[in-house]
Amino acid sequence: MGIKWDRFFITGDPLILGSQIAILLTMIGIVVLVSYLKKWKWLWTEWLTTVDHKRIGIMYILVGVLMFFRGGIDGLLMKAQTATPDGQLLDAQHYNEVFTTHGVVMILFMAMPFLIGIMNVIVPLQIGARDVAFPQLNALSFWLTFSGAMLFNISFVIGGSPDAGWTAYFPLAGKEFSPGIGNNFYAVAIQIAGIGTLMTGINFIVTILKMRAKGMTLMKMPMFSWTSFVTSIIIAASFPILTVALALMTFDRIFGTHFFTLSGGGMDMMWVNLFWLWGHPEVYIVVLPAFGMFSEVISTFSRKTLFGYKSMVGSIVGIAILSMLVWVHHFFTMGAGPGVNSIFSITTMMIAIPTGVKMFNWLFTMRKGRIQFTTAMLWALAFVPCFLIGGITGVMLAMGAADYQYHNTLFLVAHFHYVLIPGVVFAVFAGLYYWWPKMFGHMLNEKLGKLHFWLFVIGFNMTFMPMFFLGLNGAVRRAYTYSAESGFGPLMLVSAIGAGILAIGFAFFCYNIYWSARYADRNISSDPWDARTLEWATASPVQFYNFAKIPEVTSLDAFWYMKKKNKGLKFSNDELEEIHMPSNSGLPFIMSIVFGISGFLLVFEWKIAALVAALGILICLAIRSFDYNDGYHVPVDEIKEIEYGWQNKEKGVEKHVN
Amino acid sequence: MFKKNHLAPLLALLPVLLLSGCDSNMVVFEPKGPVAREILGLINWSLVFMLLIVVVVFGLFGYIVWKYRARPDNKDYEPPEEHGSTKLEIIWTAIPILIVIALTIPTVNTIYKLEKVPEGYENKKPITINVTSADWKWIFSYPEQGIETVNYVNIPVGTPVKFKLTSAGTMQSFWVPALGGQKYTMNKMETQLYLVADHPGEYLGKNTNFNGKGYADMEFTVESKSQQAFDKWVKDVKKTAPKLTEKKYIDLLKPTHLGRLTFSNNHLAWVNHGDMNSKTYTFPELYRNHDYPGQIFKQPDNQKNKAGKTDDKSMDMNMKMDGHSNGGEHNGH
Ligand code: HEM
Ligand SMILES: [Cu+2]
Numbered sequence: 001m002g003i004k005w006d007r008f009f010i011t012g013d014p015l016i017l018g019s020q021i022a023i024l025l026t027m028i029g030i031v032v033l034v035s036y037l038k039k040w041k042w043l044w045t046e047w048l049t050t051v052d053h054k055r056i057g058i059m060y061i062l063v064g065v066l067m068f069f070r071g072g073i074d075g076l077l078m079k080a081q082t083a084t085p086d087g088q089l090l091d092a093q094h095y096n097e098v099f100t101t102h103g104v105v106m107i108l109f110m111a112m113p114f115l116i117g118i119m120n121v122i123v124p125l126q127i128g129a130r131d132v133a134f135p136q137l138n139a140l141s142f143w144l145t146f147s148g149a150m151l152f153n154i155s156f157v158i159g160g161s162p163d164a165g166w167t168a169y170f171p172l173a174g175k176e177f178s179p180g181i182g183n184n185f186y187a188v189a190i191q192i193a194g195i196g197t198l199m200t201g202i203n204f205i206v207t208i209l210k211m212r213a214k215g216m217t218l219m220k221m222p223m224f225s226w227t228s229f230v231t232s233i234i235i236a237a238s239f240p241i242l243t244v245a246l247a248l249m250t251f252d253r254i255f256g257t258h259f260f261t262l263s264g265g266g267m268d269m270m271w272v273n274l275f276w277l278w279g280h281p282e283v284y285i286v287v288l289p290a291f292g293m294f295s296e297v298i299s300t301f302s303r304k305t306l307f308g309y310k311s312m313v314g315s316i317v318g319i320a321i322l323s324m325l326v327w328v329h330h331f332f333t334m335g336a337g338p339g340v341n342s343i344f345s346i347t348t349m350m351i352a353i354p355t356g357v358k359m360f361n362w363l364f365t366m367r368k369g370r371i372q373f374t375t376a377m378l379w380a381l382a383f384v385p386c387f388l389i390g391g392i393t394g395v396m397l398a399m400g401a402a403d404y405q406y407h408n409t410l411f412l413v414a415h416f417h418y419v420l421i422p423g424v425v426f427a428v429f430a431g432l433y434y435w436w437p438k439m440f441g442h443m444l445n446e447k448l449g450k451l452h453f454w455l456f457v458i459g460f461n462m463t464f465m466p467m468f469f470l471g472l473n474g475a476v477r478r479a480y481t482y483s484a485e486s487g488f489g490p491l492m493l494v495s496a497i498g499a500g501i502l503a504i505g506f507a508f509f510c511y512n513i514y515w516s517a518r519y520a521d522r523n524i525s526s527d528p529w530d531a532r533t534l535e536w537a538t539a540s541p542v543q544f545y546n547f548a549k550i551p552e553v554t555s556l557d558a559f560w561y562m563k564k565k566n567k568g569l570k571f572s573n574d575e576l577e578e579i580h581m582p583s584n585s586g587l588p589f590i591m592s593i594v595f596g597i598s599g600f601l602l603v604f605e606w607k608i609a610a611l612v613a614a615l616g617i618l619i620c621l622a623i624r625s626f627d628y629n630d631g632y633h634v635p636v637d638e639i640k641e642i643e644y645g646w647q648n649k650e651k652g653v654e655k656h657v658n
Numbered sequence: 659m660f661k662k663n664h665l666a667p668l669l670a671l672l673p674v675l676l677l678s679g680c681d682s683n684m685v686v687f688e689p690k691g692p693v694a695r696e697i698l699g700l701i702n703w704s705l706v707f708m709l710l711i712v713v714v715v716f717g718l719f720g721y722i723v724w725k726y727r728a729r730p731d732n733k734d735y736e737p738p739e740e741h742g743s744t745k746l747e748i749i750w751t752a753i754p755i756l757i758v759i760a761l762t763i764p765t766v767n768t769i770y771k772l773e774k775v776p777e778g779y780e781n782k783k784p785i786t787i788n789v790t791s792a793d794w795k796w797i798f799s800y801p802e803q804g805i806e807t808v809n810y811v812n813i814p815v816g817t818p819v820k821f822k823l824t825s826a827g828t829m830q831s832f833w834v835p836a837l838g839g840q841k842y843t844m845n846k847m848e849t850q851l852y853l854v855a856d857h858p859g860e861y862l863g864k865n866t867n868f869n870g871k872g873y874a875d876m877e878f879t880v881e882s883k884s885q886q887a888f889d890k891w892v893k894d895v896k897k898t899a900p901k902l903t904e905k906k907y908i909d910l911l912k913p914t915h916l917g918r919l920t921f922s923n924n925h926l927a928w929v930n931h932g933d934m935n936s937k938t939y940t941f942p943e944l945y946r947n948h949d950y951p952g953q954i955f956k957q958p959d960n961q962k963n964k965a966g967k968t969d970d971k972s973m974d975m976n977m978k979m980d981g982h983s984n985g986g987e988h989n990g991h
Contacts, residue, residue, distance in 0.1 A: 171829065180952055262827065345766070352758060356750060356754040373727070400769045474864070
């Protein structure tokens with residue numbers, strides 16, 4: 001086959017060698033640990049084959065945490081390299097690989113899994129459903145995301161990392177200028193994960209449309225479910241574009257077609273257009289669920305219903321529509337002509353209008369409230385000023401003519417981190433602190449949480465605020481080094497120190513997870529925050545069938561009014577019926593492994609082998625279509641027992657909230 | 659409990675810092691020509707509104723968070739049920755709309771202006787310079803003067819310069835922040851940019867669009883000289899600089915880092931990369947990296963192949979090999 005074994009592993013770089021050893025040791029460690037604890041069977045039956053939306057959600061979140069590590073280390077490496085002029089830590093090639101993988105990992109394998117994970121855990125609970133519409137498809141979505149993430153992540157030790165930026169612009173990303181296989185990882189791994197995401201989008205559209213509890217009309221749906229719904233629609237509308245673009249890229253790179261190449265009449269600008277036709281909606285895919293989480297958190301901890309619910313719904317729908325109409329703002333400088341640039345400047349600035357409406361609605365939700373500074377709420381509060389800075393600099397960038405001076409500088413890098421970190425990372429932290437008891441039955445420690453919060457927020461501002469000024473002083477993005485004469489040194493150093501502080505903040509989060517898992521009080525109320533929506537109407541952690549009896553909804557903030565009117569909270573035993581639940585299945589897991597193997601072979605351009613492996617996918621599909629298992633029934637007695645277990649305990653509420 | 663309230667003023671400081679940029683020495687705020695000045699006018703106009711927004715929202719935020727914070731003495735306070743207010747919601751929809759309109763009009767205006775010779779210079783005859791970006795250098799051709807420079811460009815002060823931009827390979831972006839905004843250079847495509855320097859001096863130009871390993875070094879200098887000095891320089895170049903041959907030019911296009919070069923003729927004689935049907939020059943073998951080598955495909959219209967260079971044969975072989983080929987022949991370049 002002409003395999004070049006000597007080129008298979010990346011060699012010659014001490015950092016990479018270190019990682020290779022670390023990865024090997026970790027893998028051996030995991031295998032030894034699981035075997036020692038005799039947990040293989042447990043791992044298989046409880047997790048790898050599960051179709052329970054809550055467990056799938058938790059696995060997504062776990063992937064998010066791991067990938068935040070990976071992407072964060074990439075970020076720190078970059079900051080260390082550019083901390084001083086003429087830094088020597090990374091060479092140009094290595095820096096290029098690092099910012100490419102950082103961008104891809106952060107957006108596709110950190111932000112997306114975190115958000116989809118929280119959506120998975122919470123949305124069915126919020127709308128009073130027992131699972132998502134297609135549980136097994138949901139498992140497949142997760143495992144494909146996982147498989148894509150793993151394939152992408154091995155690239156830096158096996159085969160070589162992609163190095164053409166997370167945007168992978170042609171012709172640079174084509175074979176003419178990147179003849180190694182590094183960029184194949186980009187084309188194939190993102191494709192696999194993207195298929196998973198697309199299926200999630202479809203799954204949640206159906207779930208939210210068809211499976212809401214009785215009485216919950218669309219306009220009585222909690223805000224997080226609304227944003228998840230709109231996000232799912234954007235996913236279904238935009239991910240097919242990515243699928244096609246990546247397929248064409250794969251053809252160009254592996255089969256020698258000429259869609260985007262220089263020679264043979266390719267159109268490099270076509271890639272740029274397709275990429276951003278997906279890429280801009282993608283940033284709203286990650287930011288809208290975050291908006292939803294902030295809405296829930298702000299409303300709960302202000303003890304008030306969301307201000308202007310209808311205009312909130314209107315603005316997310318508006319944002320979703322506009323998000324499809326602005327992609328050209330990523331390349332005003334391509335010279336498309338003043339008419340085009342003017343139109344896209346205007347559509348882009350128009351997004352500021354619904355976003356402004358949301359901002360004010362959040363502020364007025366807090367007005368006349370009683371604001372409790374829990375860690376979750378702190379994240380939501382810090383979001384407001386930080387995201388505002390991201391937003392106004394976004395409007396500045398939207399002004400086509402001014403963008404000619406900001407484009408591709410560190411000003412832009414600062415802007416999108418000011419949008420993505422408050423808009424996604426703060427939101428995820430807020431959501432995790434808020435919903436942790438729902439997922440695990442104990443809270444995260446508030447003291448550690450506050451340390452985490454302050455270090456992270458201060459570190460974040462210190463890292464990215466200087467970049468605005470560096471950009472205005474002419475510092476371009478993606479440059480691995482700069483000279484002392486450029487005068488960028490001092491601010492770059494401040495920024496690097498900020499990144500260190502931010503990293504310490506994240507370390508406190510990880511420690512908090514560990515600490516709370518070991519020592520946190522397990523005897524807590526199922527509704528520790530005195531919250532407003534249905535997910536708090538059932539046990540924490542949630543029993544596998546979610547609700548013994550599906551609650552009936554009469555208004556927004558359904559659970560709040562159930563508590564207030566003391567209606568619908570309890571039910572008598574003879575109201576209980578058998579519950580129909582889906583069975584576990586190993587097929588999604590196996591199928592995604594086949595996907596991963598086939599993808600790996602394709603990345604190395606062993607086409608026939610990849611094709612043979614891909615047959616496995618068809619076989620899995622065939623097996624699935626002859627699968628007549630339609631689940632099982634939970635007997636009433638079992639339900640009674642479980643319900644008795646959590647409903648009749650005295651649990652302190654007050655002492656956990658300060 | 660009031661820790662949170664240190665954050666608001668702290669953050670409020672940041673945009674003030676941002677604004678104080680106006681009188682610092684950041685290149686975008688120190689324009690050296692009418693184009694950059696025009697853009698700066700727009701930027702400053704937008705900053706006024708941004709400051710306004712920041713002050714209002716931060717103020718409101720600080721006020722609300724402070725006033726309605728939970729205190730031990732308001733433990734029994736039960737917030738009112740309040741679902742919204744049509745009046746307020748209309749207000750905060752209308753104000754952003756007005757701000758967007760206030761920003762849109764000058765933006766569109768400036769976008770159109772930047773496509774033309776800057777105001778006040780319409781009567782001055784522009785000079786044309788063809789810019790060709792290659793990995794990793796900038797090539798400047800003077801069609802009227804018949805000379806060519808690499809990595810530096812001299813222009814007459816106070817004269818509008820019409821830069822015709824194209825690329826011999828990857829997509830790049832031509833930017834001289836002191837003189838004006840940037841524009842992409844693309845192969846088989848021509849974009850245009852007018853710039854004027856109204857003071858003599860040296861300005862740094864860069865590529866802002868990532869194009870591989872040598873990207874960070876893709877800088878050039880623009881030197882604006884008096885008309886006499888410029889003419890004298892052209893004359894000197896004509897007399898003393900070496901001639902560029904096609905073969906040497908192809909070498910120029912290979913991925914290298916070069917210092918300044920000067921030639922007494924220019925490459926437009928045999929190729930203009932901005933032309934839709936111009937020849938393609940690519941050198942995939944020269945871009946091998948530490949990653950696993952992938953297959954390199956034959957490029958039907960590649961100039962180098964047509965010229966019957968040595969690689970032709972191995973590329974044909976590549977095409978004939980089975981599906982597991984990985985183009986290893988090209989190793990070791
Ligand atoms: C954890 C803290 C983070 C640090 C220290 C960090 C740092 C950086 C740096 C230094 C760059 C490259 C600047 C350049 O040379 O052009 C960068 C690029 C980028 N970052 Fe981050 N970042 C962080 C978090 C994030 C997050 C949370 C996201 C997304 C959700 C993100 C998305 C991106 C993207 C998309 C790019 C562009 C990559 C490219 O140029 O292809 N980053 N980041
Ligand atoms: Cu965009």
